[in-house]
Amino acid sequence: xxxxxxxxxxxxxxxxxxxxQTDNAHNAVxxxxxxxxxxRTRKIFGLGYAPINxxxxxxxxxxxGFSESAILxxxxxxxxxxxxxxxxxxxxxxxxxxxxxxxxxxxxxxxLGDGMPKYLNSPETEIFSKSKNLYNLxxxxxxxxxxxxxxxxxxxxxxxxxxxxxxxxxxxxxAFAQEQAKLLARAxxxxxxxxxxxxxxxxxxVRAVSIAKEVGLKVRVLIVPDGKxxxxxxxxxxxxAYLRLIETAVSGIEFQMQYVxxxxxxxxxxQEKLEAVSNxxxxxxx
Numbered sequence: 001x002x003x004x005x006x007x008x009x010x011x012x013x014x015x016x017x018x019x020x021q022t023d024n025a026h027n028a029v030x031x032x033x034x035x036x037x038x039x040r041t042r043k044i045f046g047l048g049y050a051p052i053n054x055x056x057x058x059x060x061x062x063x064x065g066f067s068e069s070a071i072l073x074x075x076x077x078x079x080x081x082x083x084x085x086x087x088x089x090x091x092x093x094x095x096x097x098x099x100x101x102x103x104x105x106x107x108x109x110x111x112l113g114d115g116m117p118k119y120l121n122s123p124e125t126e127i128f129s130k131s132k133n134l135y136n137l138x139x140x141x142x143x144x145x146x147x148x149x150x151x152x153x154x155x156x157x158x159x160x161x162x163x164x165x166x167x168x169x170x171x172x173x174x175a176f177a178q179e180q181a182k183l184l185a186r187a188x189x190x191x192x193x194x195x196x197x198x199x200x201x202x203x204x205x206v207r208a209v210s211i212a213k214e215v216g217l218k219v220r221v222l223i224v225p226d227g228k229x230x231x232x233x234x235x236x237x238x239x240x241a242y243l244r245l246i247e248t249a250v251s252g253i254e255f256q257m258q259y260v261x262x263x264x265x266x267x268x269x270x271q272e273k274l275e276a277v278s279n280x281x282x283x284x285x286x
Contacts, residue, residue, distance in 0.1 A: 009104040016048025025049035050089035131177035135170040176208035190218040209252035219252030
């Protein structure tokens, strides 16, 4: 069944990619143009478009000879109680997720318009688990760089790659998992966290640093200034400016301590100071 699911995802990726070349994908193309992604970069990452028609992929997969049961197990298509079919992704910019062996195992889809959620990932299947995979690890490993950059989202990793920083991988969200840390540890000796610098991103980084250290990785944290994400920063300021940020990245424990202190920066009583110190101690003792 796994082989058939890989084949289904391969056909689906080709379908989405071809859809991006049609007039129906003008919103997706406009978005990619706005993000300054060249046709070459789009091709390298196999970017595509899921059309508004909610059964177009299903028909393509049936025509390719796949059984209904296999198509439904892929998580890309669902069946209504009335017997009709509808798809997980529609009217979205599509990002194929590829494992380290080159198999397409799932997709991420960015909504085009005001719909929610903004980003949607494939469901858990026999071949895909979000917490056990890292986006772009298949390409980042080819850089032979024993230091990998970990970002949150697809566009962060793609924009860095397009700028010539081809050793970035994405956790596909802020919920960094131990299995993802183990993947990093097999591919690198050091990880530089470059999550968004908003409150949610900083909280996630504090937690992720500890997880990465548990598997033996050397950890540093890069703070993108002015609340920008890596995608926005590198498009505006370029490769060299981002590389300088990497050079100034602080150690994981220093970042954790700075974060805890920043959350307790209005001390009024000695008890509050004691609480702040107790929050820092676990990081010192790791």
